[in-house]
Amino acid sequence: MTAHAFFRVSRPPTLAATVVPILVGGALAWISGHVVWWAWIDIVLIGFAMQIGANMLNEYYDYVKGLDKPESLGIGGIIVSGEVAAPTVLRWAIGCYATALGLGLLLVIFRNPWLLLMGILAIGAGFLYAGGPFPISATPFGEFVVFLIMGPLEVTATELAALGHITPAAWVASIPVGFLVASILLGNNLRDRLQDGEYGRRTIPVVLGESGGLRVLTLVVVAAFVSTILAVISGHLPPSTLIVLLAVPLASSTIRSLTTPDGLKRAVPVMGRLHIVFGLLLSLGIILHR
Incomplete structure (x- = not known):
C-alpha cells in the first residue's frame, strides 16, 4: 500500500460526509x-479513520463480488488495476477500524462509556453495509443506514465526546445532516443504476428507475431544508440556523444538473458539494446563536 494508493482508495471527495456531522456536533x-x-479532535480522527476504512471495505467487497471494473466510476481502482492486492486492502481497512477503536477507547475512559456502544454500532454497520452474504448496500435500505450512522449517531457522538452529554438540539440538527449525506449515496446509486441492476443489486434507483430515484433524491433534499425550518419553529434550533436557506439556489441547480445528459456521472461530487455547503451554513448558524 503506497501513499498514492492509500490516497486513491480513501476517496477524498467522500470525506466531506464525515466533516459535516463532526462540525455540527462540535458547534x-x-x-x-x-x-x-482534545476529545473533539480525537473524534475527528476517529471519523476520518472509520470513513476511510469503510471506503476500503467497499473497494474490497465490490471487487471480490465482481462489481468493480477498470472503467467503473467512483472507485479508487487500486485493486482492479493490480496495484494493490485485495487482501492487503482488507487488512488496511481492518487497521483503520482498529485505529478508530483505539482512539475511541480514550473517549470511553475519559469522557463517556456510551461512546463504546456507539462506536461498535458504527463499525458493525460499516461491515454489514458492504460485506456479508446480504450487504445492505445492495438493498433499498442503504440510504437509511447511512442516514442513521452519519446523521444522528455521528452528530450526537461528537457532542457527547466534546461536551459530555447529548442535548435535544443535537438529535434535531442531525436529521437534516442525515438527509443530505443519504443524498450523496442516492446520487451514487443513481449513477450506478444500470450496472447495479445487471449484478442483481436492488438499490432505490434500481427498484424505482431513474425518474423514480430522482424524485426520491429531490424529496430527500427538500426534507433537509424543511426539517431545519420545523426545528426552528419548534424552538429546537435557533433562528440563526435558517441561514441554511442560502443553499436553496444551490440545491435547485444541483438537482437540475442531474437531469442533463451525463449529469448523473457527476452526481456524487455535486451532492457532496451541497452537503458540505449546507453543513457549513448550519454550523455557522449554530455558532452565531452564541
Missing part, C-alpha cells in the same frame, strides 16, 4: 458549554 457542544477540545 452544538461549543454553544452549550465548555468544549473539551
Whole structure:
C-alpha cells in the first residue's frame, strides 16, 4: 500500500460526509458549554479513520463480488488495476477500524462509556453495509443506514465526546445532516443504476428507475431544508440556523444538473458539494446563536 494508493482508495471527495456531522456536533457542544477540545479532535480522527476504512471495505467487497471494473466510476481502482492486492486492502481497512477503536477507547475512559456502544454500532454497520452474504448496500435500505450512522449517531457522538452529554438540539440538527449525506449515496446509486441492476443489486434507483430515484433524491433534499425550518419553529434550533436557506439556489441547480445528459456521472461530487455547503451554513448558524 503506497501513499498514492492509500490516497486513491480513501476517496477524498467522500470525506466531506464525515466533516459535516463532526462540525455540527462540535458547534452544538461549543454553544452549550465548555468544549473539551482534545476529545473533539480525537473524534475527528476517529471519523476520518472509520470513513476511510469503510471506503476500503467497499473497494474490497465490490471487487471480490465482481462489481468493480477498470472503467467503473467512483472507485479508487487500486485493486482492479493490480496495484494493490485485495487482501492487503482488507487488512488496511481492518487497521483503520482498529485505529478508530483505539482512539475511541480514550473517549470511553475519559469522557463517556456510551461512546463504546456507539462506536461498535458504527463499525458493525460499516461491515454489514458492504460485506456479508446480504450487504445492505445492495438493498433499498442503504440510504437509511447511512442516514442513521452519519446523521444522528455521528452528530450526537461528537457532542457527547466534546461536551459530555447529548442535548435535544443535537438529535434535531442531525436529521437534516442525515438527509443530505443519504443524498450523496442516492446520487451514487443513481449513477450506478444500470450496472447495479445487471449484478442483481436492488438499490432505490434500481427498484424505482431513474425518474423514480430522482424524485426520491429531490424529496430527500427538500426534507433537509424543511426539517431545519420545523426545528426552528419548534424552538429546537435557533433562528440563526435558517441561514441554511442560502443553499436553496444551490440545491435547485444541483438537482437540475442531474437531469442533463451525463449529469448523473457527476452526481456524487455535486451532492457532496451541497452537503458540505449546507453543513457549513448550519454550523455557522449554530455558532452565531452564541
